Amino acid sequence: MQDLSGGYPGGHPRSPGTVGELGEFGLIRELTSRLTTTPAVRIGPGDDAAVIAAPDRRIVASTDILLEGRHFRRDWSTAYDVGRKAAAQNCADIAAMGAVPTALLLGLVVPAELPANWPTELMDGIRDEAQVASAAVVGGDVARGDTITVSITALGDMRNQDPVTRAGARPGDTVAVTGWLGWSAAGHAVLSRGFRSPRAFVEAHRRPEPPYHAGPAAAALGATAMTDVSDGLIADLGHIAESSKVRIDVRSGALDVPAQMSDIGQAVGVDPLHWVLTGGEDHAIVATFPPQQKLPARWRKIGEVLAPSALPQVTVDGAPWDKAGGWDHFGDQDED
Amino acid sequence: MQDLSGGYPGGHPRSPGTVGELGEFGLIRELTSRLTTTPAVRIGPGDDAAVIAAPDRRIVASTDILLEGRHFRRDWSTAYDVGRKAAAQNCADIAAMGAVPTALLLGLVVPAELPANWPTELMDGIRDEAQVASAAVVGGDVARGDTITVSITALGDMRNQDPVTRAGARPGDTVAVTGWLGWSAAGHAVLSRGFRSPRAFVEAHRRPEPPYHAGPAAAALGATAMTDVSDGLIADLGHIAESSKVRIDVRSGALDVPAQMSDIGQAVGVDPLHWVLTGGEDHAIVATFPPQQKLPARWRKIGEVLAPSALPQVTVDGAPWDKAGGWDHFGDQDED
Numbered sequence: 001m002q003d004l005s006g007g008y009p010g011g012h013p014r015s016p017g018t019v020g021e022l023g024e025f026g027l028i029r030e031l032t033s034r035l036t037t038t039p040a041v042r043i044g045p046g047d048d049a050a051v052i053a054a055p056d057r058r059i060v061a062s063t064d065i066l067l068e069g070r071h072f073r074r075d076w077s078t079a080y081d082v083g084r085k086a087a088a089q090n091c092a093d094i095a096a097m098g099a100v101p102t103a104l105l106l107g108l109v110v111p112a113e114l115p116a117n118w119p120t121e122l123m124d125g126i127r128d129e130a131q132v133a134s135a136a137v138v139g140g141d142v143a144r145g146d147t148i149t150v151s152i153t154a155l156g157d158m159r160n161q162d163p164v165t166r167a168g169a170r171p172g173d174t175v176a177v178t179g180w181l182g183w184s185a186a187g188h189a190v191l192s193r194g195f196r197s198p199r200a201f202v203e204a205h206r207r208p209e210p211p212y213h214a215g216p217a218a219a220a221l222g223a224t225a226m227t228d229v230s231d232g233l234i235a236d237l238g239h240i241a242e243s244s245k246v247r248i249d250v251r252s253g254a255l256d257v258p259a260q261m262s263d264i265g266q267a268v269g270v271d272p273l274h275w276v277l278t279g280g281e282d283h284a285i286v287a288t289f290p291p292q293q294k295l296p297a298r299w300r301k302i303g304e305v306l307a308p309s310a311l312p313q314v315t316v317d318g319a320p321w322d323k324a325g326g327w328d329h330f331g332d333q334d335e336d
Numbered sequence: 337m338q339d340l341s342g343g344y345p346g347g348h349p350r351s352p353g354t355v356g357e358l359g360e361f362g363l364i365r366e367l368t369s370r371l372t373t374t375p376a377v378r379i380g381p382g383d384d385a386a387v388i389a390a391p392d393r394r395i396v397a398s399t400d401i402l403l404e405g406r407h408f409r410r411d412w413s414t415a416y417d418v419g420r421k422a423a424a425q426n427c428a429d430i431a432a433m434g435a436v437p438t439a440l441l442l443g444l445v446v447p448a449e450l451p452a453n454w455p456t457e458l459m460d461g462i463r464d465e466a467q468v469a470s471a472a473v474v475g476g477d478v479a480r481g482d483t484i485t486v487s488i489t490a491l492g493d494m495r496n497q498d499p500v501t502r503a504g505a506r507p508g509d510t511v512a513v514t515g516w517l518g519w520s521a522a523g524h525a526v527l528s529r530g531f532r533s534p535r536a537f538v539e540a541h542r543r544p545e546p547p548y549h550a551g552p553a554a555a556a557l558g559a560t561a562m563t564d565v566s567d568g569l570i571a572d573l574g575h576i577a578e579s580s581k582v583r584i585d586v587r588s589g590a591l592d593v594p595a596q597m598s599d600i601g602q603a604v605g606v607d608p609l610h611w612v613l614t615g616g617e618d619h620a621i622v623a624t625f626p627p628q629q630k631l632p633a634r635w636r637k638i639g640e641v642l643a644p645s646a647l648p649q650v651t652v653d654g655a656p657w658d659k660a661g662g663w664d665h666f667g668d669q670d671e672d
Contacts, residue, residue, distance in 0.1 A: 042394060042499075043433075043499060043501060046502075046579075047433070047499075047501050047502055047503075047563075047579075048398060048429040048430075048432040048433055048502070048562075048563055048564060049396045049397055049398035049429045049430055049432070049433045049435070049490075049492070050396070050397050050398065051394050051395070051396050051397075051433070051494070051499050052394065052395050052397060053393065053394055053395075054390035054392075054393050054394055054395045055393055056390075057389065057390055057391055057393055058378060058387050058388065058389055058390055059387070059388050059389075059390045059395045059491065060385045060386070060387050061385055061386050061387075061388060061439065061441055061474065061475065061489070061491060062384060062385035062386065062441070062475060063441040063442065063443045063475060063476050063477050063487070063489060064443070064477045065443040065444070065445060065477045065478070065479045065485075065487065066479075067445065067479055067480075067481045070479060070480065070481065071479070093384040093385045094384075094385055096384040096385070097379075097383070097384055097385045097387070099385070103397065105397055105398070105399040105489055106399065107399045107400070107401040107443060107487035107489075108401070109401060109403065109485060138397065139397065139398060139399060140399050141399050141400045141401045141487075142401070143401045143402075143403055143406060143407070144403075144406065145403045145406065145483055145485065146482065146483060147481055147482060147483060149401075149445060149481065149485055149487075151399075151401065151443035151477075151485075151487035153397070153399060153441055153443075153489035154385075155395065155397060155491075156385070158387070163378075163379060163383075163387050165379060165383050166382075166383055166384070167383075226384075227383075227384050228384060243382075243383075
């Protein structure tokens with residue numbers, strides 16, 4: 001049984017019994033009863049489709065899918081934390097375009113024998129993270145299946161800014177990052193060795209805190225390319241480098257490696273820089289800016305955009321990073 | 337191995353090998369390479385999120401989730417047909433609000449050992465049905481898992497009309513339907529007894545043809561409530577009756593029961609009216625109209641909205657329909 005004491009704020013009565021006992025319509029009722037709304041929600045859950053305000057006349061949309069055993073473990077994360085994390089990674093994609101999240105839709109697969117409080121606490125987590133990102137859950141679908149599957153679509157509004165893609169970085173641009181790097185990976189290393197502390201890193205793995213506001217702020221400042229760090233810094237900078245047809249060099253000395261992360265690295269025999277450079281799931285936001293642009297508060301310059309060369313598209317201190325970067329979710333090794 | 341000759345139009349080279357051999361990024365490349373676009377798609381797949389035009393300043397959004405073994409069977413339907421059906425049921429939800437579908441996002445779970453042509457042909461089907469509905473696939477996510485899971489989110493534009501919910505039916509209104517009723521259920525009955533014909537019904541089960549254009553047209557004519565028939569006519573009219581706080585009476589004599597459907601009913605010992613009244617998945621559109629409203633072509637008056645009474649919210653010829661209506665997807669019995 002999962003540890004429910006970790007992050008669940010309580011207050012809601014637990015639904016009794018299993019998902020199968022509740023039935024499809026009973027579960028939908030339980031889930032929708034927990035939702036909150038925003039002025040952007042014109043028609044919420046319960047009809048054929050939801051209707052959401054799109055004042056910009058353009059909508060930003062992204063889908064992510066999470067499976068138990070592959071993207072989360074019930075013995076490592078509470079349902080509430082899985083919900084927060086699932087919503088966070090979707091809202092981070094919206095923010096990384098420079099947009100403000102407005103609405104989430106949830107496709108949920110649950111086994112009939114699952115305790116009914118698991119999906120309801122998942123929904124609490126999704127709702128609360130959506131609120132942090134200024135969005136609301138507006139609809140979805142549930143189905144019975146063997147593996148818990150959480151598919152979220154996030155929608156966002158550009159607020160009259162132009163979207164910042166991965167394709168606009170130019171040689172000479174500054175590479176900068178805001179948010180956390182390597183914390184989730186360090187927490188994962190701790191958990192996978194059977195420990196539950198240091199708590200800050202375990203919490204970072206269970207519940208990322210993407211800097212949502214930084215996306216639209218960077219767009220307003222003229223960021224030329226932007227993405228969120230979901231696959232690892234090197235892999236995600238690789239996406240920018242490939243789309244923009246440039247090389248990106250990261251200065252390792254500019255990266256923040258907290259002392260406590262170094263301690264964990266020493267304890268488990270891993271160079272902590274590896275977590276910072278290749279760890280995904282913190283959903284930091286990395287962007288390129290024109291060289292003369294003063295960086296906003298909390299952004300840190302970590303490198304530079306260069307012309308393409310014979311070197312790999314992303315280098316660290318001018319040389320190839322010799323360890324595998326990023327995650328291929330079809331690889332033989334499960335991530336979590 | 338599934339029958340691939342049924343509905344796949346061919347023309348695309350088959351991807352060799354399995355999904356696992358392709359890898360996550362290889363599969364995403366294969367899937368996105370097959371997509372087409374529309375002028376509404378400002379940024380398509382490949383970035384953190386897609387950007388789609390929303391000229392109405394409101395976006396309509398709906399999510400549906402389909403699982404192998406539960407909502408489709410690979411020995412009954414080709415991947416292409418599953419794709420058409422998945423896209424159809426989502427676009428029907430958008431049309432049933434009175435909106436025009438603009439974009440689809442796909443969350444796809446596939447086993448590593450699945451032949452790679454299965455997801456690519458699925459994508460062909462989604463793309464082609466999206467085109468029929470005037471939409472394009474703009475993004476998504478893939479993950480590896482044991483059960484094929486297809487989660488689609490459809491977005492649509494209201495085109496300056498007001499959304500038609502389930503809540504606006506008033507006593508005296510006409511109940512009318514357009515599209516097919518009971519065809520998918522009759523085809524399911526045929527397939528579940530091991531037959532492959534009559535072909536028209538089997539095809540209707542494999543690939544519904546929702547009357548997308550009828551949704552916005554009904555909205556323009558002042559439809560007071562509307563939904564698509566996904567759970568069965570009685571169940572879906574029940575949703576309108578409940579939301580609108582009215583009773584709805586269906587006249588069975590007004591329903592179209594084709595002679596060939598009666599023949600199937602006789603052969604398998606089922607009253608074909610049962611399929612027409614309770615069969616889902618054809619995605620007909622049912623709506624209520626003010627009594628004086630002349631019905632558009634291809635709409636058929638099938639009943640009337642009445643004041644609530646002690647009777648069930650939906651009656652047939654003034655009396656309760658005595659067989660179970662609609663499907664509860666958490667029931668013990670698999671639908672497909």
